[in-house]
Each structure stands twice: as structure tokens, then as C-alpha cells.
Amino acid sequence: MLPNRADLADFAYVLAIARHRNFRLAGLEMGVSASALSHSLKALEGRLGVRLFNRTNRSVTLTTAGEELLGAIDAPFAAIGQAVENLARFRDKPAGHIRLNVVADAATLLLGPVMPVFLDRYPDIVVDIVASNRLVDVVGEGFDAGIRYGGTVPEDMIVQRLSPDLRWVVAASPGYLERFGVPTRPEDLRDHRCLGVRLGDDRIYQWEFEGPEGEFAIALPSRVTVNETPTMQAMAINGAGMMYGTEPAFAPHIAQGSLRLVLEDWSTTGPGFHLYYSSRRQVPVPLRLLLDLIRELRPLG
Template identity: 45%
Template sequence: MTKPSLADLEAFAVVATERSFRRAADLLGVSRSALSHRMRKLEEQVGLRLLNRTTRSVSPTDAGSRLLSRIGPVLRNLDSALDTLAVDRGSPSGVLRINADRGAARLMLRHIMPTYLARYPDVELDLVSEGRLVDIVDRGFDAGIRLAEAVPQDMIAVRISDDLRFLAVASPDYVSRFGKPVVPDDLLRHGCIRQRLPSGKRYRWEFEKHGQEIAIDPPGALTLNDNDLMIEAATRGLGIAYVPETAAHDSLAAGRLTAILEDWCPPSSGLMLYYPGHRHVPAALRALIDLLKEPDTKAALLSGLR
């Protein structure tokens, strides 16, 4: 048996973890055809089929799963060993992969990443924005950024923002035509802009006042899955939207939107950067965590959330 190269084993681990030649090829910076050829060559070298392929998916065979379980820790230990050189060199390097929702990704790009990339030019940042919550370990991410309530309990979390809140908003024109709801149940008689979650379910609007909690699935002819689109629809008078206050800040300040049921919209948990505690923390991630804890960075994030 010809001994596989380390590069081919690393490529196999990415394919088997991502379960997609397209995503794996994008992460590795190669074409799908070239990656597929490498995997067939690897299977010839070991004399076993390692991947089940269909026209729509790819998954490890039993032999592939066993190989992945054995080489996964080895590859992580290798990354850890190489990462220790960053300490001697005085600057982190390598790829830092972070998964975040769109709002958190935008916040990081505006207020954190310019400083981080200027300070650590040898780091390659891979910031993936997606609405659905993913298993960052299974998907090969170093860290994730989500609201505190969504962070898995087995993760180490670092707070990167104060509490946030969701706010019901509508255009002044809508309010003048249809009136302003006073209590959450009034929404049942209005046209609302509903939100479709990545899971496919519609988001229930949550309100609270003096310990009384109310969750409403509001009526409405329009359903969207993006905060910016919901804000635009609300500014055009298409209904009442329920969005993060930070996302609607500019429209509220400019008078294009007005807040509704403000006293029923208390702050909720803020954003957290989180990562698995059972693995070595890469130097690039440690550098980001240290940056997030700096007073100037905290001030920049706070201003970005207003």
C-alpha cells in the first residue's frame, strides 16, 4: 500500500466532515473535479472505498468513518503543534474559521476585523455567515458568534456585546392609516411582516412586561427571512416588523420607522463568541479573544450596536 500524503488525508477529512465536494473544494481552494480525483487516488492507495458518492451528496463509508475518527485527533494535534510556533514567532498565523449570523458578521466586519487583520497580517480569516445554527465542531469552525441563548451549553463563551432587544417597528404612514398597537394582542388586528426561520418555521414574536410574557404568531400577507428586507418592507408601509433594534437604528433615527410596543420589548441576551473547551485554542483565536476584551474594542462594539 502506498502511503497517502498528509495533504490528501487533510483533504479527505474536510470532505468527510463537510459531506460536500463543493463546500470542501471551496474551503481547500481547489476545483471539485481536482478534489474528486484526489479522493479516488487516496482510495486506490489504501485499497478501500472511503466515501459514498451520489449525484447530490457524499458521506464517509464505515471504513471512511473509522479513518476520520483516527486521523481527526492527529490532524488537530498537528495544528496545535504548529500553532505553538506562533508564540515563538510572536504573531499568530494560519486560517481562523468563524461561523456567525449575518448581523454578527456585519458587526465584526465593521468594528473588529479591520483592526484584527491589520494587527495580524499572517492570519487568513474565513468568516461564514448563515442563519441556521450549526455544530461548529462538526463543520470544522474554530468559533461561532450567536446570541447567548443559542450558544450550546458545552461551549466556552465570551461576551462581545451588551444585551440586545427586538423591537416592533412600522412606518409613520402605516401608523397614521391603521393606528398604533397598545398591547401585543392588538397585533392580531394588524398586517405584520412575518419572519421565516432557517428551520422553516415562522418566528413567534416574544413580548414581556412586569413579568407577563406573551408569544404571538402574528397575521400578515408577507413573510421574509432577512432583517434588512423586513426593515425595508416596513419603511414602505407594508406592515409591522419585529427586528433587532440595532438593525433598525438608522431607519428609526431618520424617522422612516417608529417604534411600537416599546415598553413590551425588554432587552434580551447579547452576542457571544464561543468555542469548544476540550480542544487547544489556536493562537489566531486567542488573539481575537484578547482583542475583543480590549476597552477600545468594547467601546467600538457598543457604538456599533446603537
């Protein structure tokens, strides 16, 4: 017996629910409400005469029948999706939607210069960017891809480099340095006001340096801790203390004279920004186009 049109539409919902094990996230991916998704699933289960998911307030799991259905329809639907994506090369104007989870500095340094050109070149593509330092499961939370520093990219992902390695430096305002002095060694920072860096997993970052004996890190007590660069820069520019971060993020303020680099001989270099996405899903054409444009414009060199 051939499935009817309603079954085919609901099979796509089954795949989304199985991927996320969450009705809200599956609905976000499919562009419908969680209640509409639940209603469609109940209708499908009623037509098929079997329960496909066990649902409680805390979990959504596949039944044995659901596992069997998933195994039968997953590959054909993936092939159909890829075939539709492949048709994009025949369009005069590529269209579609991509959703990205991006570490905050990459949103400013990479996407800030690139997106105006992208929007002009591809007016029918919609881009949803969530800029956050919080570590998330990009697949589980409905993102097409993520952008993070190379050393923090999750395993089992396809990874594409977007920038060269980045230099990590210490900066302070001229007024602060005039008042408290200029450190000559990283150890001197313990006698200074240093703005703490809170990472996406809530750890406090230890400032890293490189000396004659190699790389090392220093844990510095901080009366103020900040989790994103613009806020920290505003504080540092106004003399609150020294800050630590990537040199490209400081570059405009260095050029304006509102910040000065210190301890440059001790600076270290770390992995640049990388884009990553699941190896189990086809790459949307809009994501490929964005990747190509970042490599074309090379905003960080």
C-alpha cells in the first residue's frame, strides 16, 4: 500500500522528532509549533495503528515500531533532500535558510564584514545567527552549523578552517597604564586589576603566554568577570583593568589609541575560527555559499 500525502508529510516530522528527541526543537526545525507537531504525530499513529514514540514530560523515545519506520525512511528522505539541494545550481538566484550558532567574537570579526556582501549577492537566502559563547549541541538544537575556535570544535564533525591562527594579547587603556604602570612579565599581572574571562562552559579562563621555556598559563584573581568581548573592551577602555583576547578584536581600539598592547613578547598563538557541521546530514547550498564567500573575502587574512 502506497502512503498518502499526509503520511509523507508526517514522515518528515517523525525524522525531525527522532533527531531532536524534543518536540519544541523538532518544531523549530520544521517551522511548526510543538503542539501542531504532536497533533500530526497522533494522527499518523492513528492511521498506522501503532505508537511510534513513547512520550513523557521528561523524554521522547522511539518505540520498536518507530525504530523500524525510522530505519526504512531515513535514507530515502536524505536522498530526496540532497536531490533538492542539488537543484540549487540550476537556479538563477539560490534560495533557502541557514541557522548558525557562532562564538561571539567570530560573529563580529568574520560575519560582520561578510554578511553585507552575502546579502547583496544572495537576496533570497535567509540567515539566522545565534551569537553565543555557550557550548551547545548544534545538531540537537536545530542549527545547520557552528563556528568556534579550532581547539573547541566537537569531535565527529566535518570541520572547515575559516581564518588563520590568532594571536592572543593583553591590552589596557593609556590612562590605566599611566596610573598603575606597565607590566614587564606575565607574573606582574598578579599586582594589577585584570578583567576575568568566563568561558562558554562557565570556567574562568587562565591567561596563556609563551616564553623561553614554552607555553604556560596563569590563573589571575579578578574582581570583575565578563563573558563577552565588547563589554570587557568598554570596561578596559574606561580604565577598569587589563583585558585578554585576540589581537584582531583589539585592532580598531589600538589604532584609535584607546587601548595599548602590553607583554607583546610573551604573546601566544591559538587555533583560528573553524566552521563545523554534522557528517550525517547533507550540507545546505546556502551554507556552502557562505563558506565560499568567507574564504573569498578572508576578513581575517
